[in-house]
Amino acid sequence: MPIKSRIRTVPDYPKKGIMFRDITTLIKDPVGFRLVIDNLTQRYITGSVEFDTIVGIESRGFIIGGALAYTLGKGFIPIRKKGKLPADTIKHEYELEYGTDVIEIHKDALKKGEKVLLVDDLLATGGTALASAALIEKLGATVAEMAFIVDLPDIGGHKKLSDKGYSVFALTEFEGD
Numbered sequence: 642m643p644i645k646s647r648i649r650t651v652p653d654y655p656k657k658g659i660m661f662r663d664i665t666t667l668i669k670d671p672v673g674f675r676l677v678i679d680n681l682t683q684r685y686i687t688g689s690v691e692f693d694t695i696v697g698i699e700s701r702g703f704i705i706g707g708a709l710a711y712t713l714g715k716g717f718i719p720i721r722k723k724g725k726l727p728a729d730t731i732k733h734e735y736e737l738e739y740g741t742d743v744i745e746i747h748k749d750a751l752k753k754g755e756k757v758l759l760v761d762d763l764l765a766t767g768g769t770a771l772a773s774a775a776l777i778e779k780l781g782a783t784v785a786e787m788a789f790i791v792d793l794p795d796i797g798g799h800k801k802l803s804d805k806g807y808s809v810f811a812l813t814e815f816e817g818d
Contacts, residue, residue, distance in 0.1 A: 647673040701762035735772035753781030767798030
């Protein structure tokens with residue numbers, strides 16, 4: 642059974658008309674979780690995408706990014722919501738569908754010239770990924786690639802990120818449904 646079939650769809654969440662793709666059913670399944678990590682490990686162990694460290698976006702990016710960092714022998718750095726990191730941070734405010742949000746990274750998390758694999762569970766509008774890339778770049782590092790479990794191409798995030806020059810990879814996608 643492939644990855645996509647292990648992802649639960651919750652209709653009308655968080656609001657009417659939205660088909661929410663819930664990866665909790667995927668990662669609670671030991672075979673499903675292993676498929677995700679093994680597939681990503683196989684992609685990145687070859688060295689075809691060169692990077693120094695993995696950065697995960699709160700919160701589900703921590704689950705995938707932490708496990709992937711372990712299998713690849715890389716370090717892991719979290720990007721968190723405002724006020725969650727204990728040391729000096731830099732912030733980036735970005736637009737949401739209704740309002741704004743702020744994410745942070747430790748000021749000393751990355752070195753100038755470091756290459757990053759940015760990881761999260763799902764790509765929809767691309768707003769959080771773009772904000773995360775902005776933080777990474779403020780520290781002088783670069784995004785080698787952005788990796789997701791799920792891409793929702795109809796929402797436009799993949800195109801938005803690609804148009805900005807980012808390499809984007811997803812294990813599966815849900816189109817039009």
